[in-house]
Amino acid sequence: MNTVDPIAEVEAIVARARAAQNAFERDGSQLAYDRAAQAAAWAIMEPSRNRHLAELSVETTGLGNVPDKITKNHRKTLGLMRDIQHAQTYGILSDDPATGITEIARPMGVIGAVVPSTNPGATPANNIINALKCGNAIVVSPSPKGVPTCEVLLSYIYAEFDKLGIDRDLVQIIPGRGSKEKTQRLLEIADLIVVTGSQNNVKRAYTSGTPALAVGAGNVAVIVDETADLAAAAEKIKASKTFDNATSCSSENAAVVVDDIYDAFVTEMARTGGALIGDDSKIMSKLWVKGHLNPQAIAQDADKMIAALGLTDEVPADTAYIAVETSGIGPEHPLSGEKLSRVLSVYRAKDFDDAVRITRELQLHQGAGHSVGLHTHSQDRPLTLARAIPTSRIIVNQPHTFAAGGSFTNGMPFSLSMGCGSWGGNSIDTNLHWRHFMQTTKIVREIPANEPAVEDIFGDYWSEAGQ
Structure with a gap:
């Protein structure tokens, strides 16, 4: 043969x-x-x-x-x-x-x-x-x-x-x-x-x-600050988190919510189908099986995922995704990483500065260079975040999955592959x-010489530092 x-x-x-x-x-x-x-x-x-x-x-x-x-x-x-x-x-x-x-x-x-x-x-x-x-x-x-x-x-x-x-x-x-x-x-x-x-x-x-x-790998965290339109933020996160059952690398994996509006935002999440679970150990024991993500939960419709997590009788019938309160970040806390499922980790931040700290730690753990989101009415905070986080994209007031890879309502190129720069070990930081x-x-053709005098280049330096 x-x-x-x-x-x-x-x-x-x-x-x-x-x-x-x-x-x-x-x-x-x-x-x-x-x-x-x-x-x-x-x-x-x-x-x-x-x-x-x-x-x-x-x-x-x-x-x-x-x-x-x-x-x-x-x-x-x-x-x-x-x-x-x-x-x-x-x-x-x-x-x-x-x-x-x-x-x-x-x-x-x-x-x-x-x-x-x-x-x-x-x-x-x-x-x-x-x-x-x-x-x-x-x-x-x-x-x-x-x-x-x-x-x-x-x-x-x-x-x-x-x-x-x-x-x-x-x-x-x-x-x-x-x-x-x-x-x-x-x-x-x-x-x-x-x-x-x-x-x-x-x-x-x-x-x-x-x-x-x-x-690089995605592990999107989105901040919801005290100035945000909470109803709009909840709707956008729900639409993005559940799209194609969270198969996108741009799907939200964590929401970092400022304390002042935490309870109000949890209410908005519930209104849009996000059921909050307070005991993160209950989720971890079912979402990971023998150290690996449970295939019965990965990228599944809501009802199948909820059944795989053993939550059918604990959440409303119209639940679209699970929001789980947690605080740990790092290898010993798997909820702080990418979950490829309709599970959103929720972190409570004392204020915006604390939210930036938590988001930075999440990115340094996993997903550095990819993208983070921000729901805010502040004109200054996107720039603050851009200077503080090792990321190539700050997605402001948009459903993250649809925005990061290009949208008809933003200027990013349409793509399914997002470069993550040196932070993510990539050669590009663009879509x-x-x-x-x-x-x-x-x-290359010869042109008239364009050679400057040395003093034209160093004059201002010499005036400050001396020759």
Whole structure:
């Protein structure tokens, strides 16, 4: 019986991708790149396909829920297409006589993309669209549970490609049920790596020897201060926390509530479906089983999660999420970390300064560099928080899940991958977007000399420090 060498299989896939990319670039145009991106986008946005991908995703991964997957597939893709619609990714980008530099857009080559099971449709689609927009080929390596959805997504993309005569080899998948060995080889031989998912994959990407764009872990904390619109804050936290059953890395994991309005905010949480549990040990004993998050609770609908936590008879029937009072932070206090479930830890702060302290400690424990939220009417406190917390994003008065990854009501690029800067061990501190999938060639011409006198540079320094 003949067996396929997994390494050779990956190398053959990348070779085909490289040949297709070379032709795509050689014969390229802005129109060709745009059409390929539009084909991939419509493959996931077409309503019947979108629904099937959402249903298949939930069925095969057991994570999230179908209506929210449909919304995510649609809005994330539509927002991305808005962002890139007028972006120039082909030809001469600039020609500056003053510097003598002409800048020309160039693709990266073959992108290797590692994508998670939490978003097995939307995340690869996002990466594929960005790659094609910039003239690249892309090879996707999904998590084992995400393979069926990725395979169907690619079949839809191929159907659109065939309408336009676009080479299918521009978008490929590592076949099989997922393999660390295959993924590792992809990381080694691609021209650029994009990784969203486990921190193990992120570390492997950064040590592969290939340029990598990888993102850190989320563990979002949101502060609710004494000036906030409590009803609006509760509504936004509920909408964000429960969306797609908290599969997003931008889902709130902790609320840090100032003492003056604590009781009033708990009332608003209850009104919007957040049931407060005072005994955190009761939650910890059920949410973690043998040191791991309980799979019966992770990314499940409210009723299933509540049953898994043994709370069916203890919370109202309309409970949408569990809010659990706690105070500990660190490795010995698992509620202070990411929970991937409809469970929100609630910390009581003496005042705003104390809330900043608690939030900083939460971020330093887990999720540094990702993002934090703030519900406030103060104009100054967002800046105070931005200077105090090791984070790349301060989301103000918005539902965090929808805002951090780009929204039609803010200016962040639409993305499912949020860079976390040096705080999170990442090379970028922005949302992963189309510009990361492109590089440039510079033509450099000689210009008249522009050499300053030494005193023009150091005159003010000498006047203060002396020569």
